[in-house]
Structure formats: structure tokens, C-alpha cells
Amino acid sequence: MKAAKMPLAAIGQIRSTASLSHNLTQCENLVRKAAAAGADALFLPEASDYIASTPTQSLSLCQPLSTSPFVLGLQAAAKQHNISINVGVHEPSPSPSKLYNTLLWITPTGSITHTYRKLHLFDVDLSTGGSVSLRESASVVAGTGLTPPFPTPLGNMGMLICFDVRFPEASGALRARGAHVITYPSAFTVATGAAHWETLVRARAIETQCYVVAAAQVGVHDEEGKRESWGRGLIVDAWGTVVARLGGAEDEGEVAVAEVDLGLVERVRGGMVLRRREGVYGVVE
Numbered sequence: 001m002k003a004a005k006m007p008l009a010a011i012g013q014i015r016s017t018a019s020l021s022h023n024l025t026q027c028e029n030l031v032r033k034a035a036a037a038g039a040d041a042l043f044l045p046e047a048s049d050y051i052a053s054t055p056t057q058s059l060s061l062c063q064p065l066s067t068s069p070f071v072l073g074l075q076a077a078a079k080q081h082n083i084s085i086n087v088g089v090h091e092p093s094p095s096p097s098k099l100y101n102t103l104l105w106i107t108p109t110g111s112i113t114h115t116y117r118k119l120h121l122f123d124v125d126l127s128t129g130g131s132v133s134l135r136e137s138a139s140v141v142a143g144t145g146l147t148p149p150f151p152t153p154l155g156n157m158g159m160l161i162c163f164d165v166r167f168p169e170a171s172g173a174l175r176a177r178g179a180h181v182i183t184y185p186s187a188f189t190v191a192t193g194a195a196h197w198e199t200l201v202r203a204r205a206i207e208t209q210c211y212v213v214a215a216a217q218v219g220v221h222d223e224e225g226k227r228e229s230w231g232r233g234l235i236v237d238a239w240g241t242v243v244a245r246l247g248g249a250e251d252e253g254e255v256a257v258a259e260v261d262l263g264l265v266e267r268v269r270g271g272m273v274l275r276r277r278e279g280v281y282g283v284v285e
């Protein structure tokens, strides 16, 4: 008997700028490529709608999900190509001076069925391993909770964003609530990407025994050259093996695909049971 076809995941790599229409065109091209490759879902990076140069510009570009031409355009593309889309965007918050860093799940009918708002904000001032100074909290307000994993054609989906990858408690909680796949759309800096990106993504896959899908922004986002992202999107299986990978700037506008084998997830989990100990982790003497 022929084995049932496994679901196929695609990651897409883009270089968002402050032009929403340019970014939508890039993403629509990736939807076409992913659909042509037979993918069931396309995973796009964090902040696919735009990357601004200043907090003021970011606020001025932000639109409600229900009227954003970027979001509406991707909903239409999902429907046209009969594919699910996971995409990071900005979303207005109740505060007039802050927005949310939000992740959307769009179904092949074009509906937004699940959202997640980034919990951990990237406020850093680094001198080790390159100089990085970014203050996400200047324009972003953190979300207040995890989105429980939900069923998709690829298995139960857990959603997190970028800097969240440094907090294993978050991915661990999603695994405990039934995730088979965890997504981390990202815009890693070049300095921290070179030092940590692949190690962090693979570690989250290994310890949660989940597939991890990590689509990434790549290249220089602004004319002044102030923001540059590391790229190198990855799909990692539940054993920690990299099953799809994109490179740096040469892979702007590219997709990479991998099958999601839920049988592998079960075999990895059954063969190595990561049983938590009760009553010990909360206490450090």
C-alpha cells in the first residue's frame, strides 16, 4: 500500500522595507513558489509587513488587521493558492503609542483563525560579539499569554516569535499542551544570528521533540543601513536534524520545503521519554 502523502512545509525568506506594497509583492511571489512546490503551508518571517527605521515610523505604518492591505493581500493569496500562511505583522494596541508584534495563522480559505502576540521584547545593548542596540519596547507592547496549539494540516501548531526562541519555558509549555510543530518567524540581527541562531532553533526542536519552523528576514532593511537581518531560515525535525535551510542575502526571495513527518515525532518521543521531575525545578538552593 502506498504511504499517505506527508504534509509539506515551506519557509520563505524576504527583506522587508518600510514599503508595505513592496513587501506584499515579495510575499505574494513566495506564496506562488510555495504552492508550485506543493507546500501545504508557507511560513513567512516576523514583521513581514514592514521593517521601519524608527519607532515613530513603525507606529505610522501600523494598520488594523481588518483593513491592512498587506494582511488582506495575503488572505487573498492564501485563498487563491489554497495554502495556509503563517506570517508576522504589526498590529495596533490599545495604547496610541505602542503596537503589538503579532503572528497570524491564515487558512486556505483566507481566514485568520489564530493570532499570537510576542511575549518577550528584544531590548538589548550589546558590546560582545558585535554591537547591537535595539529597543523593541519603545514601540511594542508585549502580549500577555501563549496561544494554545491548534490543529493544522501539519499537526498541532504552537506559535512564538523570534526573541521568544531564547525562552525554553515558552516552547516547553506549548509542547506540554500538545504541539507537534513550533514556529519562530524571525528577524535576527547579524551579530546574534552568527553566534546563536541555528543553535537556539535546533535546541528548541531537540528538547521539545517538535518540528521547529524558523523563517527569517534577510539583508539590509533601510537606506541608511541601520537594520540588517541574518536570514538563514531553517526547518528542523523533532530529532534536531536540519531538514530545510536557506542561506544569507543570496536567498532573498527564495523558499525551501520539508515534509513534516508526524510518525517521526511519535518515534522520537516514544524512544526517549523526557519525563519531567515533580517539585524540583522551582527550587534552587
Ligand SMILES: O=C(O)CNC(=O)[C@H](CS)NC(=O)CCC(=O)C(=O)O
Pocket: 046, 047, 050, 051, 052, 058, 101, 122, 134, 135, 136, 162, 163, 166, 187, 188, 189, 192, 193
Ligand atoms: O522591528 C520590527 O519591526 C520587527 N521586530 C524585530 O526585528 C525584533 C525586535 S527589534 N527582532 C528581534 O526580536 C531579534 C532577536 C535577536 O536578534 C536575538 O534574539 O538575538
